[in-house]
Amino acid sequence: MPYIDFSKEIPPNIYKMLIGSVVPRPIAWVSSLSENGIPNLAPFSYFNIASINPPILSFSPLNAPTGHLGESRRKDTLQNVRATGQCVIHIVPHALQDQMNLSAANWSPEVDEFEKTGLARVNSLFVKPQRIESAPIAFECEVDQIVSWGDQPMGGNVVFCRVLMGYFADYLFQDYKINLALLDPVSRLGGPDYSRVKTDVYALPRPEDLI
Template sequence: MRTFIPGEHAPGDIYKLMIGMIVPRPIAFVSSVDVQGVRNLAPFSYFTGCSTNPPVVCFCAAVRTGARPHKDTLENIRATGEFVVNIVSEEFTEKMNATSAEVAPEVDEFALAGLTPLASDLVKPARVAESRIHMECRLREVVVVSELPGGGSLVLGDVLRFHIAEEVLLDSYKIDPEKLKAVGRMGGPTFVRTHDRFDMKRP
């Protein structure tokens, strides 16, 4: 077994290790708007829920190199305090992937990827109509972990509304993974489907 000491390796190499071992990662397909109302849509695979009472979700926006180190999503959320997390299913993974391209802030990624905006109930950012689950969120806090390239800001949002397609509901509160067909991220360009599952009872 090899041991890696972070300070002795380039951040890019540590990144490769982390995205290869923290798997599979669910994808937060985050929609936001800037103060002028321009729509933004981007996928984030450092994503999870962190509280159910109240319901809170979080994702991490990485710091990039170059003239625009912060993603438009993060800047928009800081400015407006609102966003939507859309869950990615197999049918539109290629369109989701198209939104990960580096484009200017004025580019509408809904239009870029050919995805359909759907009005939200309480927040300004649109939902992705192709998604079977949406979470309308209000910003709770941004935790800046590091401003260095490869660092990140953890975005925590209170879920104000859950929108769930009827066909993925098994009953009032259980979601059918077979109908949801969610996808996740592995290392590099590799994604994963969620077909191969097994159950275990908790002791």
């Protein structure tokens, strides 16, 4: 079946085709606060750089599939960044994958995932949500804009975040460059699979250097 007409497919099939094709995906581990000040942590692999100047990162909380999350179908993170305009985005090192996974459980909005995961937190400098102390990279962000594709199940809501402040652990930062082997980030593939980015790295010269 070499061609698939996406307009004729149901969202769960589109989900399978896209998450198996767009790989590996980096993971944004997002700390946010509810309107009432309840901390929240959750991972999002629809994550990327949207702009360098100004510095903008994007991640996309989907509306829940039908039957999940009850009435609202909105993920806590989306509600929080809409209400407060702030978040902290962390990169996930392999050493913290279990805590990251635990923070993805469908906890109710009153649950503080820092407590559930046992992760220590420290105050951010420019924003109210705290950052994960043991995460080696964290970006303090304010929301620039949110682009939504409606209320349907699995509809996307891309949150564009302006980076105000970057925290980088001393051991992996040199001359603005990040040591990949020491960062040891995990990335998301299709289904339950992940990959460890540092294990199969090679350099490809720019075309200008070859011709």
